[in-house]
Amino acid sequence: MKEHVETLPFQAGVAVRDMTPREPIWMGGFSFRDRPFEAVRTPLFARALALTEASGDAGVVIVAMDHVGLSRELTREIEETCATRFGWDRQRLILFCSHTHSGPSSWPSVWMEGGAEEIAKVEAHNRWMVGQIVEAVGEALANRQPARLGFSQGLAGFGVNRRRARPGCRHFPGPVDQDIPVLRVVSAQGETKAIVFGYACHATSLADYDISGDWPGFACAAIGERHPGATAFFIPGCGADINPLPRLLPGREEALSRAYGGIMADAVELALTTDDSGQERELSGPLTVHHGVTELFYDQLPGEAEIAALQQHPDADMRRSGRDLLTRLHSPEGLPVSLEYPAWVIRIGELLWIALSGEVTVDYALTLKERHGWDTTWVSAYASPTEAYFPSHRVWREGGYEGGDCLLRSSHPSRFREDGETRILALMEGLISK
Ligand SMILES: [Zn+2]
DSSP states (O other): OOOOOOOOSEEEEEEEEEOOOSSOOOBSSOTTOOSOOOEESSOOEEEEEEEEESSSSOEEEEEEESSSOOOHHHHHHHHHHHHHHHOOOGGGEEEEEOOBTTSBOOOHHHHGGGOHHHHHHHHHHHHHHHHHHHHHHHHHHHTOEEEEEEEEEEEOOOEEEGGGGSTTOTTSOOOOOOEEEEEEEEETTSOEEEEEEEEOOOBOSOOSSEEOOHHHHHHHHHHHHHSTTOEEEEEEOSOTTEEESSOOOTTOHHHHHHHHHHHHHHHHHHHHHSOTTSSOEEEOSOEEEEEEEEEEEBSOOOOHHHHHHHTTOSSHHHHHHHHHHHHHHTSTTOSOSEEEEEEEEEEETTEEEEEEESEEOTHHHHHHHHHHOTTTEEEEEEESOOOSEEOOHHHHHHOHIIIIIHHHHTTOSSOBOTTHHHHHHHHHHHHHTO
């Protein structure tokens, strides 16, 4: 009998590397922590997925990392190393962080309090981590095999708009994006090789001194157990103002975190079997990626007297910011007037997959899905670098932590100007129309 050889539309390669710190170092996410981590609750991973068209290199490499967020310098280093070593165009490499608040820090402002010895430990970890991530990218590219892709969407309800959960804020509108986009990678033999899922919610259900991937880590482990041979990838959505709630109930922290991971794994399973829009869609090519940047301007640069006042602030983060800003003020470049903001648009057949960098509030996802279609638009965030919160215009006007206060706590000279959302959406529409 003549063998039937089907031509599949894509090539896909998967690789996983450990990125658990090998000695106690300072953690990222919560500024109240005052010492390095104490134990490893669950290991951390860098998971790489290379997705290209059946013939040639047109496509994208995504990396999903159990990490709070990569600095601009680390992002550039990984991109440049992958470009040199594998010839992979850095504009088609997207480094997503799960934003776990139970992983190591890469932001100097948090761990510099530990002194030179602690700084050296974090830097040594970063060197090793970059190597692990680059290796994962190289292996995923080398591993590519013929594949088909399916897309479906589910829903889960534990992501809650956290701005409402603050005193005096119950009247805030509290939008959420509870969709769970799911991309399944299937081999020519019909085996599921990767399950990539998104959700717009902070990984902040644990806040102790143990290393873990928080609820996304538990979700990936549960999905992996259900699908032996498959790697689960968590890609965060626009959850800058979303928390898993309830959370941090004393004595119940880990149970809640595991529960959210379990709920997510169940919701992904349901999406794979009975997608809420009918069934998993098989995606065809072409597979295109467009990358672009816009410039976001700071609102009002502080003068030397304002910076000096920051250095007397009762909050340690503000004092650190004051020190950083004073150094920058007196540097030859002076204070920056703007921040470069990168983003990507991936198209896989009818799927429009938008990747925003940094911490983006939920309104962006709702606006882009409203404009481009709820069933086939996937809006991701926390692509690297992850250096700031990017509020929608509504959140900017409301103010508060995500509206701009957080920027001052992390060495930015001020909040962004009012036109931030307009500029980011203009960038995205330009990339989408290509
Ligand atoms: Zn955050």
